Amino acid sequence: MRGFPASSIGVTCAAALALPLAPPAAAATSSSTPPSSTPPSSTPPSSTPPSSAPPTAGAGPRSGAYVPGSTRSLPLAHLARDRAPGAAEQGLTRRDVRPFSLVGVVWDRPTAALHGRVEVRTRAAATGIWSGWKELETHNADHAADPGTRESTSGGVRGATAPLWAGESDGVEVRVRSEKATGADRSAPAAARLPTGLRLELVDPGKGVPPGTGRARTGAARSVPAGRKAKPHVGARPGIITRRGWGADETLREKGAVYTKRVKTAFVHHSDTGNDYTCSQAPSVIRGIYRYHVGSMGWRDLGYSFLVDKCGKIYEGRAGGVSKPVLGAHTRGFNSNSTGIAVLGTYSAKEPSSAALKAIARLTAWKVGRYGMNPRGKTYLKSGGGNLYPKGRKVRLNVISGHRDGFATGCPGERLYDRLGSVRSKAGKYQGR
Structure with missing residues (x-):
């Protein structure tokens, strides 16, 4: 970022x-x-x-x-x-x-x-x-x-x-x-x-909400098992750790969710929180980001749609349903009809792990595939206003884009951004293309 x-x-x-x-x-x-x-x-x-x-x-x-x-x-x-x-x-x-x-x-x-x-x-x-x-x-x-x-x-x-x-x-x-x-x-x-x-x-970040307490709205405290392809060119749903799984305190956020019409683009980010975390600490990192976004910055919920740790585990981000087109706050000007995936860490100089890249590919193959999108292709989004494109302009973007493609920023870091080509190729293969 x-x-x-x-x-x-x-x-x-x-x-x-x-x-x-x-x-x-x-x-x-x-x-x-x-x-x-x-x-x-x-x-x-x-x-x-x-x-x-x-x-x-x-x-x-x-x-x-x-x-x-x-x-x-x-x-x-x-x-x-x-x-x-x-x-x-x-x-x-x-x-x-x-x-x-x-x-x-x-x-x-x-x-x-x-x-x-x-x-x-x-x-x-x-x-x-x-x-x-x-x-x-x-x-x-x-x-x-x-x-x-x-x-x-x-x-x-x-x-x-x-x-x-x-x-x-x-x-x-x-x-x-x-x-x-x-x-x-x-x-x-x-x-x-x-x-x-x-x-x-x-x-x-605390220890999270014990199973059976709090208000988990989107599933049990475990990973969702991957299934078979629902139809041609839709990747299998990967394992996704729910909000209850990483210990979200649902009393912190604003109730409900806001939805867009579909998901045409997946924007890839890095959290820019540094790389000094272990994979077992990833839920704590996410709880910390959640509290910072809501309690310190005044946001309604966690900004990202999904998060991925360096061991390749995928986590549900903003509440509203992992399979639904939830409106996030990840890419200023292009939040509508898109999803935001943040890799925990800072990748300006450090290479992202192969496990994280594979997780992004699997997640995008499923998520954009549900809306008929080819992860190797391009699409158009209308700008909501930003420092690259004025409000109302239709912009041609990769279906899997880096944050910097929609806003003048260094996110998702040079090293991660340079690997998005291989992510697109892998995601296409996961869709059977």
């Missing part, structure tokens, strides 16, 4: 989605430990002892008590440190916090671009070792509902970085620094170019 800076600067990304059942975490802060204005230590992370302050008490957005499976939202403060003249910098100094596994930064207005650099480092709960600084992707508005739709005009939607999977952690430090903008923004002072309301989101 890495955007091209030159393209992203001019985009007013009215990112998506109708109000969730509960207010986003950023709207209510757990503030048992206020941000510090003291400069962080310059000692390297590996040799710096953890903060002597007690762990912060509030993991949930409303309560001061730690709640597994919740989000803690902390406002960023101006940092007093040497910096370039006129530069703006906000962050949080190194501190102990309650356990979390996924981290991101949000701000008030989804149309406000963050012209700058966002970096975090975290402390592993198991070892007490601090990571190095890791950069969060700031150009993240390419994943959103189409402009002008009910979903995109919700007052609860926020701007946000891509989330980063850190693994179970109990310490964090963050810094956000403005950079010189280009084009129409050049005359604005640097300090004004950091969006208002910057907050750090610390997501604890």
Whole structure:
């Protein structure tokens, strides 16, 4: 989901989605430990002892008590440190916090671009070792509902970085620094170019919803077995782990689902959450992304239609039925009549696994085949508005496209994008073509 800076600067990304059942975490802060204005230590992370302050008490957005499976939202403060003249910098100094596994930064207005650099480092709960600084992707508005739709005009939607999977952690430090903008923004002072309301989101994905509890609407807590071809040129349905299977808390999202007419295109993404996860952690990663999309960004549900881990397991994304044309929020401008498949990880420089590529091929052979589409072919979609194509333009796209084909972005990463040709070929074979 890495955007091209030159393209992203001019985009007013009215990112998506109708109000969730509960207010986003950023709207209510757990503030048992206020941000510090003291400069962080310059000692390297590996040799710096953890903060002597007690762990912060509030993991949930409303309560001061730690709640597994919740989000803690902390406002960023101006940092007093040497910096370039006129530069703006906000962050949080190194501190102990309650356990979390996924981290991101949000701000008030989804149309406000963050012209700058966002970096975090975290402390592993198991070892007490601090990571190095890791950069969060700031150009993240390419994943959103189409402009002008009910979903995109919700007052609860926020701007946000891509989330980063850190693994179970109990310490964090963050810094956000403005950079010189280009084009129409050049005359604005640097300090004004950091969006208002910057907050750090610390997501604890929890353990999931035990089978037999919660409101799983789309099946049992197991993979759906593959079946025979329903008719010519429809691939066999692959095993799909349902929302209950990965532990979705159905009380978080908005009720119901919105549908389009059909599925003509499958857009392939990477989650850009990093590659430091094991396959057994994939459900936790997805729960973290789900909470971030709904609770932190203000979306109505998880944005992707499906997710695939590096071991080739396929997971149901947005609720509404895996076989139905559910309207997602994965490709701004082209969500109608399409489906979005996100491979967990970052594939700008790392090669995707053969298992993940095979899973994409099997999934698309079945999903687009249900609507008579040839995964080796091309089709037309009408743009809902974006930074590549104006609203209303009919655009010729591959039936299996990369996110960047519909929006100026680096997603799904150069390495994954380069493999889509082989995915199309495999998917065609799975359809018997």
